[in-house]
Amino acid sequence: MGVFELQYDRVVPARRPEGHQPAAPRYSLRWSQPHLSLVSVYFGMQSKQMGREAESEFFARIRGFLAAADGPQVHELMRSCDEAAYDNAIVVAYWTDPTVYSRWLLASGFREWFESRAAAADGAGYWFEPVLVPYDRHETIYSAPSYRIGFARTEDAVIVPITTNGFFGAARDRLPLSAVDALESPARGVMVAPAARSSCGGHWMAAVPHNATILRSGQFWEGAGQEQLEDYLEQLQPKLMRGMQHLVANRGETGCLSLRIMTNVNEDGSPRAETSVYATFLSLDQLERWAASHETHLDIYRHAIAMNRQHKEKREVVTWHELFVVQLGNVFEYINCHPATGILPYVRAMRVELPL
Template sequence: MLESAIPPHLQRPRTCPARLPHDAFEPPNAAYCARFPESITELVMATICAQARSPAAELSPAADVLAPVIAFLEHADGKDGSGDGNGEEEGQEEKSTLRPSAFDLISFRDAAGHHNVGVIAYWPGGRAVFERWAEASGFEAWWRGLEDGSSPSSPTSPTSSSSGTGEKKETDVGWFREVFFPSLDRYETVFSNQEAGEEGAARMRAGMSGPVREHVYWGSMRDRMPASQVDGLEGEKVTSEGEQHEATTERQNSRVVVPGKKNLCVIRSGQDWSAMLPAERKLYLETMHPVLVKGMDFLRDEGRTIGCHSCRFVDELDVGDERKETERTFGFAFFEDMESLEKWSKSHRTHLDIFGRFLQYVKELDGNISLRLFHEVLVLKPEQQLLEYVKCHPKTGLMGV
């Protein structure tokens, strides 16, 4: 039996009509949503990245460049100098909750060709949870010292540049943080199977839904978003690319704080082919993956013409051994609003090619695919965004908007 993608406690009488083709609609293939505990009403999604200062530079190994950030994430329980050390069980339990529920190590080339490495971390709770972690772990003091090179030590080592072995100093690279605090009514997920839930914020789920009705029709993403029941989620339109960049071209060596945008739409859309048998892997890498890359490159390089502020095609790295292929990627894009994302999905040649090639891919495998797909979408109020860039080039993220 099909379920609604919107859980019962977030369902509201609709003032905005659903896009469902008809009441008896049944999708041709199954998809699933993450179900969160009702006690979780907000999430934190924090992207913290280092950026090479030129296209020729490579930030490798990523774990070395990101060592301070990873240390703050892993040692936010007070056991490595970040707490009061009083040993009281209740205090230690409270501090342990400051650590994120999950984080991913990532790598990508941006619109200017610069190499970026970073983490995406997730917490249950809102801005206050992130701020408590940032203060208690020492991250906030470290972050504030980046611009003048006065960052204090991370919990695990005096500094990432103390060894003299050619490691990048923290001040030799640009840094940025893009932190989002969606309420659960402004967040939605979809997964190609019930076993694909170990992605994004869904790692905080209570469970997975059964097959959902809102899937495989234009507008199904909007229909899965609880807020869309009563809100059209219109965003801010940028009038020209010239206006976008003029304000930031001379500011790449300073700290830039970008104000939040009304109903900014953020999508993380992932692909995992690690469980494939050789024949399917070959078919995916030779016929499906190149079409996907072409679409992501369009959004990265020309996306602002259709309302996409920024797009990164990201490789996930193995936290234990980043030389190991994870066979996991995701597109990470920021759109003016959900409507802009919907228009690209429904009518632009690059996405129609992705969609058409995927249908052919499924047909060639008689529907027996091991490719795991997921996405999470956030539609954010201005106050649910924290956007800050230190010594980054002007095409970074939302700097130019």
């Protein structure tokens, strides 16, 4: 079976060192059919103390909309406690055709329901973060070929081995567009001061900056044996959490506009042995600098490499990510959310007054 891939004659130098051979096998996502644009949409509800009943009702509501005609190929349920200690119920859905997604958005009823939340008196906040990217602005990597998650669960998805891994700058090299575009941030990595809002009641629209980088990075340890499970929970996971804390505590340096640590949940709301970090950065360059030079990421990197070398193909903890460098035009929406929600404090945002 053939695979679809876009490639350009390179005019921007690659980051791969000459003669580099990766120390461990890695894999990436392709499709057997052309998909020129990809859509990843996050639906969220937040409240200070969200009970399981409210969470389940939100999941059921969103899944009902997703079940309408032209709904996504796959979706996942997650929960997260954000930096303001608000509970968030999250559904992420994936489409590989923006026309199909657009039809769903027009006809499913979600849009009308979401906008009606501005006048709701349920004490909850709601957010909607749709990510639409051309194919050449995405890249993926998986530590194992057998586990499917995110876009890898969509129809026609194919996992293929790669050798563009194991060096700093590899993620950029895996982005097809990086061959012809330096993917520079127009803001030149300068974060704006957070907006001094005491509340974000009502409906707000926030523009995602051009060439911002959106990353979902995951960990899956279901079925891991005792030795590797203990290593992950006691050694690697704490290093991951320290790294995430550094990113949000040093936004001016890291360009971290938003970061959520999410736990996947089953249909009954029970947690899965799976987490992922969903984060937005002002620029790919700032994410790369942290990855290549800061001790918090080097601790993660060294430990993961050591475990991969020790266990090789018998590594039982799967790690992966999907990364998007977005064009100008992506807009995130927030209704009755607290003022530190998502990217809202750090980008241009406008309050929306919808006609009655």
